[in-house]
Amino acid sequence: MTGHISRRKLLAAAVAVPVLMGTAAACGDDEGGDDGNVELSVFWWGAEARAALTEKALALYTSKHPTVTFKKTWQANQGYFDKLATLTAGGNPPDLFQIDDNYIAEYASRNVTLDLTPYKDDGRLDVSKFPESLWKYGEVDGKLAGLAFGENTQGLVFNKSLLDKFQLPAPTTGMTWEQHIAWAVTVSKTAKVPGTMDPSGSYQAFWVWLRQQGKDLYNGKELGFTAQDVTAWFELWKGARDKGATPPADVIHEGNVTDISKQLVVTGKAATSWVWANQMPELKKNTKDELGVVAFPGDPSAQWARASMYFSVFRGSKHKDTAVDVANFLANDPEAGKILGTDRGLPSNLDVRKVVADSVTDPAMKQSIAVEAELVPKFGPAPAVPLPGHSKVKTELVKAAEEAQYGRQTPAQAAEAYVTAAKSAIGQG
Known part of the structure; x- marks a missing residue:
């Protein structure tokens, strides 16, 4: 018998972490350090180009919110979800993490992800410029488990x-x-x-x-x-x-x-x-x-208008309000949108999408945008998010x-x- 632990077992072990941490986190505002500063951990997968763009967009957020800095971690897609499950099970999950429709229902059903519905309802998370079917593709059992971070097909x-x-x-x-x-x-x-x-x-x-x-x-x-x-x-x-x-x-x-x-x-x-x-x-x-x-x-x-991926917030995060604000900024700020481009799919915010489409020079990106634009009027309704x-x-x-x-x-x-x-x-x- 080896010492290998499956990702599913790690994820199952992770259930206890948000249950223990979520109660304290839900009682009040974000907890900053003694000086009021917040370091937010962010984890995503992708190639070096995505990493550079994401780091630049996060630096833009810090320039506008000097009390917030980031602990950034990224890696290739292969092994990403094993690492995420390990971090979550070990009590050291990221505050904000990238996820896709292969896993979002699984993490949501195990209470790892924060329900973003209250933030959407009170406007702190703005999806008013998203196609409705796109943001709804982040709902799992009536809870918004992740913010769609790009449209794809x-x-x-x-x-x-x-x-x-x-x-x-x-x-x-x-x-x-x-x-x-x-x-x-x-x-x-x-x-x-x-x-x-x-x-x-x-x-x-x-x-x-x-x-x-x-x-x-x-x-x-x-x-x-x-x-x-x-x-x-x-x-x-x-x-x-x-x-x-x-x-x-x-x-x-x-x-x-x-x-x-x-x-x-x-x-x-x-x-x-x-x-x-x-x-x-x-x-x-x-x-x-x-x-x-x-x-x-x-x-x-x-x-259909598929969410190419999402950003989700850890339910037990001490900085969940800040994490939601960062996700909201990355999705809706035009300047951040121009930085991120179409690397994660066409921007979910249709106004930002137009800004990005007008600024794109890469012929391959232009092709991606063109085929999506051609198909949008032909899309059928999105299916439910895949099951655990x-x-x-x-x-x-x-x-x-x-x-x-x-x-x-x-x-x-x-x-x-x-x-x-x-x-x-x-x-x-």
């Missing part, structure tokens, strides 16, 4: 240089899944590069496809799909693989496990990758080729898809195994 990124070289048409928003696969077959035959990454293990793609079938990833506290739905999804992509539209299983595996900087569309191993639209700048840094981006195939109303256990639901989809991709199981067998694992992940009996 799914994006099919393609290698425009490759297509132009062989005089091939670009994919378009609104093409059906079957049309996309047929297009990818043509690319594979003509350019000798697989036309599309196989997204059968991508929860983003599966989720959009489900919504186009009138279903959803979750339905209340249960899965919103059946083994028959998953079988149909896996069969769709088995057909694509059999036609040569995708790379072989070993290369698909690379696309499944790698980070954004090594997606197949930039390593030259596929003409398209299935990502989030705001990741265009990071992709572009890793290729000399020109890239384009459109919506996922099918009816674009299945996509969602991160496991995602990883189990990759595992099941790969069983089918490698031919170790039939699509039906892999689908049955996936539904069983996904039900277990969310505690569905």
